[in-house]
Amino acid sequence: MQRITITIDDDLLAGVDRLCERRGYASRSEAVRDLVRDALAPDRAAEGPGPCYGTLSYVYSHSTRDLAKRLTGSSHDHGVAVANLHVHVSHDDCLEVAVLRGSVESLRAYADAITTQRGVRYGRLHLIPGKDHAHGE
Numbered sequence: 604m605q606r607i608t609i610t611i612d613d614d615l616l617a618g619v620d621r622l623c624e625r626r627g628y629a630s631r632s633e634a635v636r637d638l639v640r641d642a643l644a645p646d647r648a649a650e651g652p653g654p655c656y657g658t659l660s661y662v663y664s665h666s667t668r669d670l671a672k673r674l675t676g677s678s679h680d681h682g683v684a685v686a687n688l689h690v691h692v693s694h695d696d697c698l699e700v701a702v703l704r705g706s707v708e709s710l711r712a713y714a715d716a717i718t719t720q721r722g723v724r725y726g727r728l729h730l731i732p733g734k735d736h737a738h739g740e
Contacts, residue, residue: 654733657703657710659684659717659726665697667722674699674717681713696724704733 611619619631628634663670678684683705690698701717703710707730718726 654704655707655710656731656733657714658729658731659701659703659710659714660698660729661717661723661726662692662696662698663720663723664695665691666695670720670722673720674723677713677716677720681709681716683709683713 619634622628623631623634626634628637663674665671678687678701683703684701685704686702688700692698701713703713705713710728710730714726714728717723718728
């Protein structure tokens with residue numbers, strides 16, 4: 604493990620300390636390592652031809668004409684969603700979280716197909732690097 608030195612302004616350091624306190628990190632180093640890992644995860648996921656995992660979270664208005672039907676169609680067309688969670692968060696809005704598996708390109712294409720639909724107000728794709736494995740390992 605390497606030791607590095609960084610310069611950080613007082614306000615940002617106070618934010619790191621609040622993060623450590625809130626999440627229970629034993630040290631600033633652990634917090635910074637997690638932040639860097641999280642920032643690098645999309646790049647690591649995109650590095651190889653192997654599998655990638657992810658989640659797509661999005662909020663949409665269920666009253667938008669034919670939106671639910673279009674979203675379901677996109678899910679079937681792309682074939683990368685392995686599980687979905689659907690929650691009614693208000694009278695008008697639904698929150699869905701899709702667990703995804705496939706290539707980075709296929710996950711991004713699915714996310715774009717969903718989040719660009721009229722009536723989808725928020726969408727975020729979170730990529731998680733995968734690795735090839737044999738069953739039983």
